[in-house]
Amino acid sequence: MAQDESSSGAKVQPRAREPIPPDTILIGKKPIMAYATAVMMHFQSGAKTLTVKARGRTISTAVDVVEVTRRRFFAGKLAIKEISIGTQVLGEAGDSRNVSTIEIKLEKTG
Amino acid sequence: MAQDESSSGAKVQPRAREPIPPDTILIGKKPIMAYATAVMMHFQSGAKTLTVKARGRTISTAVDVVEVTRRRFFAGKLAIKEISIGTQVLGEAGDSRNVSTIEIKLEKTG
Numbered sequence: 001m002a003q004d005e006s007s008s009g010a011k012v013q014p015r016a017r018e019p020i021p022p023d024t025i026l027i028g029k030k031p032i033m034a035y036a037t038a039v040m041m042h043f044q045s046g047a048k049t050l051t052v053k054a055r056g057r058t059i060s061t062a063v064d065v066v067e068v069t070r071r072r073f074f075a076g077k078l079a080i081k082e083i084s085i086g087t088q089v090l091g092e093a094g095d096s097r098n099v100s101t102i103e104i105k106l107e108k109t110g
Numbered sequence: 111m112a113q114d115e116s117s118s119g120a121k122v123q124p125r126a127r128e129p130i131p132p133d134t135i136l137i138g139k140k141p142i143m144a145y146a147t148a149v150m151m152h153f154q155s156g157a158k159t160l161t162v163k164a165r166g167r168t169i170s171t172a173v174d175v176v177e178v179t180r181r182r183f184f185a186g187k188l189a190i191k192e193i194s195i196g197t198q199v200l201g202e203a204g205d206s207r208n209v210s211t212i213e214i215k216l217e218k219t220g
Contacts, residue, residue: 059170063210067197071208083193085214087177098181100173104195 077110137164187220
């Protein structure tokens, strides 16, 4: 029996990822300190700005990372320039779901 | 044996809660739709502004509530005026811990 394309659901495909732009850290499931260290190293390398991005349940972690970094490592010399939230549609049509997103733009002021 | 005041730790005390200011919804562990409905009813009663607050793990839920409300119920007629994040110290000295917070200020534009 012939198979049409729409029934090839069992084929394992590599998950499509958007390229991560420079000066951006995407928060995942690692411990807060892993990301806080990455933020610190980013600014120590001379960069002046960084955007911390997260979606879904990791949004809370993103806020934790920014707050820990600002308070413990930079003591006021890291300013929050902008916070924006949004919704991203994941998956194909017919099997799509919405996930909330956050972007926190940081700027080193000291 | 005399007890001084500092050893009365076993006494059960009502948990101190800050009063919730008007035009504010504090996000907890209820389903997203419970809060989305509360936001909708708040604006339907004639109010023009509302602040959605959350702390810790419920920060993600707060973003979900705002996004669902804006997209599903208000279709662009609810603007995000300001988003701020911060840190709150919970507990007594010596047994304190930090928790991240978020405040999302909404304004009805339609």
